[in-house]
Amino acid sequence: GYKKLCQRLTQQKFFFRERPFQPYHIYSILKNPLYYGEIKGGSLGKYLGTFEPILSKTIFLQAQEIRQSRCTAKKDTYPYLLRQKIRCPFCGRHLSSKYQWNTKKTKTLHYYHCT
Known part of the structure; x- marks a missing residue:
């Protein structure tokens, strides 16, 4: 996982902006096509x-x-009556x-919103 990669990189003295790698650094690198050389050029498209x-x-x-095979999508099965x-x-x-947990994660708030 990302944590093990961070530990290995730190052991091998690799740093991200002069700091030890964090899991979100690995996530952003593995998600960004710039790291294999592809650039999004606005009106120019990708090159x-x-x-x-x-x-x-x-x-x-x-x-x-x-990454996508390990990702588990959460499905809301609550029966919204409206x-x-x-x-x-x-x-x-x-x-x-939509639903949202309160700050203490003790109950769920179900509500409707405009998209």
Whole structure:
């Protein structure tokens, strides 16, 4: 996982901006196509940079597959009674249902909002 990678990088004296790697650093590197050389150029679209990439595209794509296979999507199974029945008074769209834990994580708040 990301923590083990951070530990290995720290043991081998690799740092991220002069600090030890953190799991979110690894996550952002493995998610960013810039590290295999692809640059998003706004109106130019995507193109390959002239610099030497840190990762090969093959390793980058393998990392994406592994990362996505380990990701578990949370599905909201709560039976919202007003789902697809109420509309936003401003734009007329159906309201989306959502839930959120309170700050102490003792109860769940279910509500509707405009998308």
